[in-house]
Amino acid sequence: MAQAFHLLSPSSLPTATITKPSLTSSPRLLSVRPIRRRLPSAISAVIVSDNGKTPPEAVATIEVDAATEAEMKENGFRSTRRTKLVCTIGPATCGEEQLEALAVGGMNVARINMCHGTREWHRSVIRSVRRLNEEKGFAVAVMMDTEGSEIHMGDLGGSAPSARAEDGEVWTFSVRAFNSPLPERTITVNYDGFAEDVKVGDELLVDGGMVRFEVIEKIGPDVKCICTDPGLMLPRANLTFWREGSLVRERNAMLPTISSKDWLDIDFGIAEGVDFIAISFVKSAEVINHLKSYIAARARDSDIAVIAKIESIDSLANLEEIIRVSDGAMVARGDLGAQIPLEQVPAAQQKIVQLCRQLNRPVIVASQLLESMIEYPTQPELKSLTSLKRLRIEKWWREEKRHEAVVLPDIASSFSDSISEEICNSAAKMANNLEVDALFVFTKSGHMASLLSRCRPDCPIFAFTNTTSVRRRLNLQWGLIPFRLTFSDDMESNLNRTFSLLKARGMIKSGDLIIAVSDMLQSIQVMNVP
Numbered sequence: 001m002a003q004a005f006h007l008l009s010p011s012s013l014p015t016a017t018i019t020k021p022s023l024t025s026s027p028r029l030l031s032v033r034p035i036r037r038r039l040p041s042a043i044s045a046v047i048v049s050d051n052g053k054t055p056p057e058a059v060a061t062i063e064v065d066a067a068t069e070a071e072m073k074e075n076g077f078r079s080t081r082r083t084k085l086v087c088t089i090g091p092a093t094c095g096e097e098q099l100e101a102l103a104v105g106g107m108n109v110a111r112i113n114m115c116h117g118t119r120e121w122h123r124s125v126i127r128s129v130r131r132l133n134e135e136k137g138f139a140v141a142v143m144m145d146t147e148g149s150e151i152h153m154g155d156l157g158g159s160a161p162s163a164r165a166e167d168g169e170v171w172t173f174s175v176r177a178f179n180s181p182l183p184e185r186t187i188t189v190n191y192d193g194f195a196e197d198v199k200v201g202d203e204l205l206v207d208g209g210m211v212r213f214e215v216i217e218k219i220g221p222d223v224k225c226i227c228t229d230p231g232l233m234l235p236r237a238n239l240t241f242w243r244e245g246s247l248v249r250e251r252n253a254m255l256p257t258i259s260s261k262d263w264l265d266i267d268f269g270i271a272e273g274v275d276f277i278a279i280s281f282v283k284s285a286e287v288i289n290h291l292k293s294y295i296a297a298r299a300r301d302s303d304i305a306v307i308a309k310i311e312s313i314d315s316l317a318n319l320e321e322i323i324r325v326s327d328g329a330m331v332a333r334g335d336l337g338a339q340i341p342l343e344q345v346p347a348a349q350q351k352i353v354q355l356c357r358q359l360n361r362p363v364i365v366a367s368q369l370l371e372s373m374i375e376y377p378t379q380p381e382l383k384s385l386t387s388l389k390r391l392r393i394e395k396w397w398r399e400e401k402r403h404e405a406v407v408l409p410d411i412a413s414s415f416s417d418s419i420s421e422e423i424c425n426s427a428a429k430m431a432n433n434l435e436v437d438a439l440f441v442f443t444k445s446g447h448m449a450s451l452l453s454r455c456r457p458d459c460p461i462f463a464f465t466n467t468t469s470v471r472r473r474l475n476l477q478w479g480l481i482p483f484r485l486t487f488s489d490d491m492e493s494n495l496n497r498t499f500s501l502l503k504a505r506g507m508i509k510s511g512d513l514i515i516a517v518s519d520m521l522q523s524i525q526v527m528n529v530p
């Protein structure tokens with residue numbers, strides 16, 4: 001049974017997408033932004049420690065993700081994918097070979113979902129991804145996604161990957177702890193208050209309505225339900241209950257966003273040096289602020305980005321303030337579609353994506369991307385990745401010159417930030433008008449790179465940064481091709497060195513027209529590669 005990946009896409013304009021694992025043993029897909037292609041012979045990467053200190057031999061080199069490099073050479077960089085791809089790793093994709101196949105196929109970020117599996121299993125996935133990066137020259141970032149404390153089913157017992165409920169069958173939803181395998185037609189529920197909160201007559205929705213039940217009887221910790229709409233139930237599927245057509249929000253609405261188990265997982269993520277932590281069922285900006293100060297106090301040397309998952313009614317109510325304090329957002333359509341009517345999800349997605357773009361935050365569209373792949377017979381993950389990689393919408397979007405249609409508000413909070421913002425807006429506009437081959441940005445923090453990405457220019461953005469951690473974080477942003485390179489404050493020499501390194505790698509050629517900006521000089525330069 002496949003798990004999913006998650007992928008993000010740029011056009012109507014997420015930054016990335018996620019694929020989800022399917023029912024067989026592979027992962028799901030979420031999608032993020034652009035795409036990568038075939039791996040050339042493995043490029044020996046210079047290893048830079050995570051604290052950003054560069055070993056002396058790295059000074060003369062430039063590092064770029066091996067799959068991105070291959071794609072640029074194959075397609076030319078104008079056609080390189082802009083939307084990044086986030087893949088959720090599961091049992092079918094955690095092996096070294098499968099992870100490598102995903103990296104070659106374009107995975108920009110590997111996501112682990114703490115809803116499933118053990119910490120040991122997740123640790124081994126993180127380490128395999130890091131090893132792959134070091135040994136094979138990829139730059140795949142790692143995202144840890146918390147479980148959160150909403151109501152969900154337990155595992156299905158034994159090795160059963162899924163269970164099918166048929167019309168008219170009676171199933172027991174229980175808060176008791178059973179030994180595996182479970183009694184027939186029994187589902188465990190993670191939230192102790194469940195049996196007290198539901199009422200006879202309530203409608204119980206699995207995974208936002210993939211399967212529906214009606215509550216017919218309560219016997220202590222057991223809730224008997226009759227199936228009214230048959231379908232497949234996945235382990236740990238989300239459960240909501242509805243009364244007279246409205247979502248019931250009982251005491252479960254008071255559960256903390258970050259549970260005590262989530263805090264342990266967060267400690268684990270910090271210790272393993274993940275690049276992103278995605279927080280499930282965010283309700284307010286406060287919880288994001290709290291987590292960010294927690295991370296700052298415990299992970300001084302690293303800079304873990306916090307992604308707010310928008311998947312509840314509360315998060316929609318506080319959307320703008322949540323996005324303002326987060327480093328990015330995810331439209332988690334699986335759970336969101338269980339909390340608001342399905343037909344409202346596209347409009348919510350559009351609003352979240354636009355707000356993120358305006359506020360300059362990367363945004364991921366997750367779940368229900370290629371749902372049929374869940375039951376696809378062989379290698380659903382790679383087939384999903386291949387389909388998502390094509391992202392025809394990007395080509396259409398460029399042909400239609402959609403980039404010209406969007407008005408971006410000023411977001412800078414200081415005069416110096418305003419200068420950076422104006423430079424990036426102008427450089428992106430010039431790049432479109434002059435039809436340049438690429439934008440170059442030299443950026444230590446990644447901020448100028450993100451401001452260019454926000455403009456969604458017509459050409460790719462080569463983002464040069466001097467630390468591996470910033471480079472990995474830029475992986476989530478639309479249109480950015482992150483390079484790690486040691487550079488100085490002298491733009492003239494940075495450019496000359498970059499040109500010769502990229503020419504030697506066959507990634508640019510004499511005569512290519514580029515626009516370069518940097519946060520050191522606050523200038524815009526237009527030039528042909530010598």
Ligand SMILES: Nc1ncnc2c1ncn2[C@@H]1O[C@H](COP(=O)(O)OP(=O)(O)O)[C@@H](O)[C@H]1O
Nearest residue numbers: 003004020021028088089090091113116117234
């Ligand atoms: N670490 C894991 N171990 C086992 N199964 C997993 C794991 N991660 C994901 N899966 C499987 O992939 C499916 C999709 O993953 P995901 O979209 O992240 O989660 P969910 O369906 O819980 O929202 C899950 O329902 C589960 O069956």
Ligand SMILES: C=C(OP(=O)(O)O)C(=O)O
Nearest residue numbers: 311332333334335366367
């Ligand atoms: C991405 C989602 O979250 P999770 O997979 O953790 O349920 C979702 O609900 O769509």
Ligand SMILES: [K+]
Nearest residue numbers: 115145146147
């Ligand atoms: K999760």
Ligand SMILES: [Mg+2]
Nearest residue numbers: 311332334335
């Ligand atoms: Mg969810």
